[in-house]
Amino acid sequence: MKVCTDACVLGALAPVTAASRILDIGTGTGLLALMAAQRAPQARIEAVELDTAAAAQAAANFTASPWAERLRLHAMPLADFAATQPPAFDHILCNPPFFRNSLRSPNQQRTAARHTAEDTLPFQELAGFAARFLTAAGQLTVLLPPPxxxxxxxxxxxxxxxxxxxxxxxxxxxxxxxxxxxxxxRQPGGVQQRELPLHEAASEEYAAWFKEALGPFYLAL
Structure with missing residues (x-):
């Protein structure tokens, strides 16, 4: 799976800067974990990835990064990671698979990354894990299409x-x-909402907020 713009926005804007322990669920090749390491210099970041090829790439990316000593990869399903009884996390990040009814790719790795299946990452499992392994004041940030x-x-x-x-x-x-x-x-209450157009109204130029948020991560905008 290619690095996608919306995942980069998640990595740049998720409120992780004060967190001490961060978990990236379904890290793929490590994008969100690496962005969290850059934004939260005091944090220990763990990442879970069940696909062995993606996990190998994530491990290589972690090792090659300036934050290798703060990054740890678990190449296993989320349920297996839960069974290790990890300490609670201050923030959990997830860009989960979400294409439930669209055509499946002949590439099995791409299908697993894109489609929610009972043997990959059902939404209920993700929510239940977060409720179990977040600190009392912990947060979960998730990226999904509106439906x-x-x-x-x-x-x-x-x-x-x-x-x-x-x-x-x-x-x-x-x-x-x-x-x-x-x-x-864990606290019910009001929701702060912000509308974020990626581009200016009549051009391919990225919006000003996007340039500011992604500037620390993109080589050029």
Whole structure:
């Protein structure tokens, strides 16, 4: 799977800077874990990835990074990681698979990364894990398209996790929502919402907020 723009926005804007222990669930080749390591210099970051090829790439990327001593990879399913009884996390990040009904790719790795399946990462399992392994004040930040996010919010509420901040990504001002990035916590209450068009109204130029947020990670914008 290629590095996608919305995942980069998740990595750049998730409120992880004060966290001491961070977990990236389904790290792929390590993007979110590496961005968290750059943004939270005091944090220990763990990452879980069940696909062996992706996990090998993530391990290589972690080793080659300036933050190798703070990054740890677990090449296993989330349920197996839960069975190790890890200490609680201050923040959990996840860009989960979400294509439930679209055509499946002939490439099995791509399919596993894109489709929610009972043997990969069901939303209920993700919400339940977060409720179990977040600290009392911990947060979970998830990236999903709007229809799938509505389903995940129900599973999260069932696990005792509630939205506190919603970022809505659009191609341009006024266009339909592409993705929601929601931060969940254990405290029910009001939700802060921010609309974030990726591009200026009539051009391919990235929006000013995007350049500011992604500037520390992109070589050029």
């Amino acid at each position: 799938e996010m509505r389903e995940f919010e129900l599973d999260a509420a069932g696990a005792g996790l509630y939205p506190s901040r919603r970022l809505v990504l659009h191609h341009r001002p006024g266009s339909k929502a592409l993705r929601h990035i929601i931060t969940f916590s």
